[in-house]
Amino acid sequence: GAVVSQHPSRVICKSGTSVKIECRSLDFQATTMFWYRQFPKKSLMLMATSNEGSKATYEQGVEKDKFLINHASLTLSTLTVTSAHPEDSSFYICSAHDRAAFNVLTFGAGSRLTVL
Amino acid sequence: AQTVTQSQPEMSVQEAETVTLSCTYDTSENNYYLFWYKQPPSRQMILVIRQEAYKQQNATENRFSVNFQKAAKSFSLKISDSQLGDTAMYFCAFMNLARRNDKIIFGKGTRLHILP
Numbered sequence: 001g002a003v004v005s006q007h008p009s010r011v012i013c014k015s016g017t018s019v020k021i022e023c024r025s026l027d028f029q030a031t032t033m034f035w036y037r038q039f040p041k042k043s044l045m046l047m048a049t050s051n052e053g054s055k056a057t058y059e060q061g062v063e064k065d066k067f068l069i070n071h072a073s074l075t076l077s078t079l080t081v082t083s084a085h086p087e088d089s090s091f092y093i094c095s096a097h098d099r100a101a102f103n104v105l106t107f108g109a110g111s112r113l114t115v116l
Numbered sequence: 117a118q119t120v121t122q123s124q125p126e127m128s129v130q131e132a133e134t135v136t137l138s139c140t141y142d143t144s145e146n147n148y149y150l151f152w153y154k155q156p157p158s159r160q161m162i163l164v165i166r167q168e169a170y171k172q173q174n175a176t177e178n179r180f181s182v183n184f185q186k187a188a189k190s191f192s193l194k195i196s197d198s199q200l201g202d203t204a205m206y207f208c209a210f211m212n213l214a215r216r217n218d219k220i221i222f223g224k225g226t227r228l229h230i231l232p
Binding site: 034038041042043044046049091093095105107109110 | 158159160161205207211219220221222223224225227
């Protein structure tokens with residue numbers, strides 16, 4: 001089955017630094033990927049839609065300069081949290097649509113970011 | 117805009133019992149998918165079951181079945197013969213099919229505890 005790899009699974013950084021999270025589709029091509037944020041014991045909140053070869057589409061209230069998304073290839077999307085602050089600490093999950101399969105969405109295992 | 121509502125934040129049942137999780141949604145679309153996802157402590161999102169809105173027959177996957185009432189915009193999940201491994205957070209979710217590979221919108225979730 002389709003597999004989405006997300007890396008790193010855990011990252012700790014200092015305030016003011018930037019952190020990059022990668023989302024890779026391992027055995028399929030993904031023209032569209034989604035980035036979600038999940039607070040403890042809460043639901044998944046959609047942050048942005050990542051489109052291969054074009055700019056990401058951000059949901060209302062999400063700072064695009066804070067959360068930089070790049071989807072440079074059909075198998076890789078990256079989320080960079082710039083100038084991270086403790087309030088950015090959260091669980092980030094990516095998901096990807098298989099280009100060849102209609103409306104099949106696969107989730108990565110998530111990345112836990114802790115900003116000190 | 118679509119919304120998904122789960123009115124039961126938390127539930128507990130004894131092992132081997134049957135439990136039903138409620139979900140309602142709101143949309144003006146006629147063609148869409150509904151999902152139930154499971155998120156165990158590992159936080160990996162696992163697809164439990166999917167229902168196409170154009171299908172009248174309720175989806176079933178082994179011990180998991182849904183009661184889909186399109187006119188009422190209701191989509192409940194029934195877990196039969198519950199097992200300890202069913203303990204998890206369960207999310208009801210919606211995907212609009214008007215656009216290919218659209219995003220998934222999640223409800224707030226129901227935390228389910230299966231008691232030994």
